[in-house]
Amino acid sequence: MSREILIVDGLRKFFVTSRGTVRAVDRVSFSVRAGETLGLVGESGSGKSTVAYTVIGLHAPTSGRIVFDGHDMSTSIWKRPRALKRAIQIVFQDPGTSLNPRRTVQQILELPLRVHRVGTPRERRDRSIELLRKVELPEDYLYKAPHMLGGGERQMVAIARALATDPRLILLDEPTSALDVSIQAKIIHMLLRFQREMDLAYLFITHDLSLMRNVATRVAIMYLGRICETAPTEEFFRNPLHPYTQMLLSSIPVVSKEEEAIRPARIISKGEIPSPVHVPPGCGFHTRCMVCATACSAEEPVMVEVEDGHFVSCLHFPPASDALPRAAESEEVF
Amino acid sequence: MGEPVLRIDDLHVSFRVYEGTLQVLDGVALRVDRGQRVGLVGEAGCGKTTTMRCVLRILQSPPGRITAGAIRYRGKDLLRASQGELQRIRGSGISMIFQDPVAALNPVFTVGDQLSAVIRHGTHRRLTRGEIRRRALAALREVQLPDPDRLFASYPVQLSGGMRQRVCIAMALATEPEVMIADEPTTALDVTIQAQVLRLLDRLVQEHETAVIFITHSLGVVREMADWVYVMYAGTIVEGAETDELFERPLHPYTLGLLSALPKLTGGGIAEGIPGRIPDYLHPPSGCRFSPRCPSAVAACHRDRPVWMQVRRDPDHAVACHLYPKGEA
Numbered sequence: 001m002s003r004e005i006l007i008v009d010g011l012r013k014f015f016v017t018s019r020g021t022v023r024a025v026d027r028v029s030f031s032v033r034a035g036e037t038l039g040l041v042g043e044s045g046s047g048k049s050t051v052a053y054t055v056i057g058l059h060a061p062t063s064g065r066i067v068f069d070g071h072d073m074s075t076s077i078w079k080r081p082r083a084l085k086r087a088i089q090i091v092f093q094d095p096g097t098s099l100n101p102r103r104t105v106q107q108i109l110e111l112p113l114r115v116h117r118v119g120t121p122r123e124r125r126d127r128s129i130e131l132l133r134k135v136e137l138p139e140d141y142l143y144k145a146p147h148m149l150g151g152g153e154r155q156m157v158a159i160a161r162a163l164a165t166d167p168r169l170i171l172l173d174e175p176t177s178a179l180d181v182s183i184q185a186k187i188i189h190m191l192l193r194f195q196r197e198m199d200l201a202y203l204f205i206t207h208d209l210s211l212m213r214n215v216a217t218r219v220a221i222m223y224l225g226r227i228c229e230t231a232p233t234e235e236f237f238r239n240p241l242h243p244y245t246q247m248l249l250s251s252i253p254v255v256s257k258e259e260e261a262i263r264p265a266r267i268i269s270k271g272e273i274p275s276p277v278h279v280p281p282g283c284g285f286h287t288r289c290m291v292c293a294t295a296c297s298a299e300e301p302v303m304v305e306v307e308d309g310h311f312v313s314c315l316h317f318p319p320a321s322d323a324l325p326r327a328a329e330s331e332e333v334f
Numbered sequence: 335m336g337e338p339v340l341r342i343d344d345l346h347v348s349f350r351v352y353e354g355t356l357q358v359l360d361g362v363a364l365r366v367d368r369g370q371r372v373g374l375v376g377e378a379g380c381g382k383t384t385t386m387r388c389v390l391r392i393l394q395s396p397p398g399r400i401t402a403g404a405i406r407y408r409g410k411d412l413l414r415a416s417q418g419e420l421q422r423i424r425g426s427g428i429s430m431i432f433q434d435p436v437a438a439l440n441p442v443f444t445v446g447d448q449l450s451a452v453i454r455h456g457t458h459r460r461l462t463r464g465e466i467r468r469r470a471l472a473a474l475r476e477v478q479l480p481d482p483d484r485l486f487a488s489y490p491v492q493l494s495g496g497m498r499q500r501v502c503i504a505m506a507l508a509t510e511p512e513v514m515i516a517d518e519p520t521t522a523l524d525v526t527i528q529a530q531v532l533r534l535l536d537r538l539v540q541e542h543e544t545a546v547i548f549i550t551h552s553l554g555v556v557r558e559m560a561d562w563v564y565v566m567y568a569g570t571i572v573e574g575a576e577t578d579e580l581f582e583r584p585l586h587p588y589t590l591g592l593l594s595a596l597p598k599l600t601g602g603g604i605a606e607g608i609p610g611r612i613p614d615y616l617h618p619p620s621g622c623r624f625s626p627r628c629p630s631a632v633a634a635c636h637r638d639r640p641v642w643m644q645v646r647r648d649p650d651h652a653v654a655c656h657l658y659p660k661g662e663a
Contacts (some may be wrong), residue, residue: 043524150611180377180551185595185607207525210597214604237599251529252599253554255581259599268533269526272494 006032011064020277024050026225037202039216047225052171089162093174095154099146106142112164131160152183224284231310241312338365345403356615360569369543373560381569382549425456429506433518435498439490446486456509473504496527517549568623576650
C-alpha cells in the first residue's frame with residue numbers, strides 16, 4: 001500500500017453568518033494515498049466542496065489538521081510554502097466561470113508557471129503547447145478565448161492548467177457534472193491516463209456514485225458536514241452499511257437489470273437534508289433514517305471499523321469487539 | 335390503439351442567425367397515446383426542448399421558425415390553431431414543468447397567487463374565490479407538501495428546490511391536462527430528492543391518467559419513468575421503442591454509444607465515449623446526421639437520409655439507420 005500524501009484530521013470549517021453558524025464541515029478525517037483516487041460523495045449542502053476549498057487553502061480551517069506530505073498546512077494560505085501550493089491543484093465544476101473570459105488559453109496555461117517562476121517565456125510557451133497536446137487539443141487553441149470553446153474543451157483547458165505545475169494531488173470538484181455523458185467519458189479516460197502516467201492522487205468530489213464505482217479506489221460518503229461511511233470501492237458497493245448510503249444507492253436510476261440487482265431495494269427516500277445552521281442533535285441523519293432508534297437523536301455515533309478499511313459512523317454499529325457479527329446481523333434489518 | 339392524443343409529424347425548425355440558417359429540427363416525428371408515458375432522451379443541444387416549445391407554440395420567433403410539419407393534439411393541428419384556441423389548450427390541455435423551478439416561479443407572488451391564477455385560467459367555468467382556494471390547497475396536498483395553508487401564503491424563495499418543483503407539479507396538474515410535458519423535471523435536484531419527486535410524478539400521472547412526455551438527458555430516469563422511449567440526436571429521432579426493449583436490445587449506434595459511455599453501478603469501467611462532437615447546425619452533415627461520428631458508418635450513411643423503419647421482429651421498436659435497411663435486426 002502506497003504512503004498517504006494527504007491527511008485530513010478532525011477538520012472543521014464553520015462560517016459565521018447573521019443567521020447563525022453554518023457548520024459546513026464538522027470533524028472530517030480522511031487520507032489520500034499517492035496515486036489513488038478518493039471519491040468524496042455527497043449531495044448539495046453536505047460540505048464536500050468546502051472540504052476541497054479548505055484543503056487547497058481558499059478557506060482557513062476553523063480547527064483540525066491538514067497535513068500534506070508531512071508538512072502541516074493548517075495555517076493560513078499566505079504562510080503555506082510555495083512548493084506545497086505547487087504540488088496541489090484544483091479543477092472546478094464549471095469551466096465557464098473558472099477560466100478568465102478575458103485571457104487567451106495561452107495566458108491561462110502560463111499563469112501557474114509564472115506564479116511559480118517556472119522557466120523562461122519561451123519555455124513556458126512550449127510547456128503550454130505540450131499541455132494542450134496532453135489534453136488532445138490542437139496547438140492553435142493557444143490563441144482562443146474560453147468562450148470560443150465547447151464545455152468539454154474548456155474543462156480540458158482547466159485540467160491542463162491544473163497539470164501545468166506537475167502537481168502530486170489534484171482536487172477534482174465535480175469536473176464532469178455539467179457535461180454530457182459522452183464528453184464525461186472522454187474526460188474521465190484522460191484523467192485516468194494522467195493518473196497512471198504521472199502517479200497523481202485525486203480527491204474526486206462528486207454526487208455521482210455510479211461514476212465513483214468506475215473511477216475511485218476508495219469512496220467516502222458525506223452527509224451534513226460529516227463522513228458517515230468510507231470503504232474501498234469494491235467492498236463499499238458490495239456491502240453498503242450506513243442507512244444513508246443505502247438510501248443514496250437505492251435512489252440512483254439505473255439502465256440495466258444487473259445494476260438493479262446490486263442496488264439496495266425498497267428503501268424509500270424521505271425528507272430533505274437539514275440546514276447546516278441547525279444540525280440535528282445526535283446522528284445528523286436521524287431525521288430521515290428508516291432504522292432510527294431513540295438513541296440516534298441523543299447520542300453521536302463514532303467511526304467504527306467493521307471490516308478491513310471499511311468504516312461506518314452509525315449507532316447500529318457500536319464500537320465493540322463484536323462489531324463484525326453485529327454488522328452481519330444488522331444487514332437484515334435494513 | 336386509436337387516435338394518439340399528441341402526434342408530431344415531420345417537424346422542421348430553423349433559426350435565422352447572423353451567419354445563416356441553423357437547421358435545428360430535421361423531420362422530428364413522434365406520437366403519444368392517451369395516458370402513455372413517453373421519454374424523449376438526448377444530449378444537450380439535440381432539440382428536445384425546441385420540439386416541446388413547438389408543441390406549446392412558445393418557440394421564440396424570430397429567430398425560430400417552424401418551416402414544415404404538423405403537430406396534432408386530439409386531431410387538431412396546433413400549427414394552424416388561432417391564439418384563442420392555443421390559449422385554451424395551454425394549461426388545461428397540455429401543461430409543462432420546466433427544468434429550473436427557481437426560474438419557473440415568479441419570486442414576487444406567493445405560491446397561492448400563482449397556483450390560483452393557473453386554476454382560474456385553466457377552468458372553463460367561472461369559479462368563486464373560495465372554490466379556487468379550496469382547489470389550490472387540494473393540489474398542494476396532492477403533491478405531499480406539508481402544511482398547505484402556510485405554504486399558500488409563502489413565497490418561492492422560502493421553499494427548498496424539491497418543494498418548489500412539487501409546487502410546479504401541482505400547478506401543471508391542477509387543471510387536469512391530458513398531456514403534461516416534463517422538461518428535465520429533476521435535473522436540478524439531488525438524487526434522493528429526485529427519487530421522491532419521480533415517485534410522486536409516477537403516482538400522480540397514473541391516478542389522473544395523464545399522458546406525459548419526459549424530456550431528459552438521463553437514460554436512467556427515462557427507464558424508470560417511461561413506457562416508450564425516443565432517442566434524439568442533432569434534431570432527428572434516431573430510435574424509438576418500448577422501454578424494456580430499448581434497454582435490452584438497443585440498435586442505433588448512437589443509442590449504443592450513449593449506453594456504453596454511462597458509468598454503471600456494476601463497475602467494469604466506462605467506454606471511451608462517442609468521438610467528435612454534435613454537428614454544426616449551420617452546415618449539418620448530409621445523409622444521416624450521426625454519420626460523421628458513427629463507428630459503423632458506410633457510404634450510404636454519408637449520402638442518404640435514413641428512413642424511420644419498424645423493426646421486423648418487433649412492432650414496438652423502430653429505428654432510422656442504414657445498418658438495418660429493411661428492418662432486419
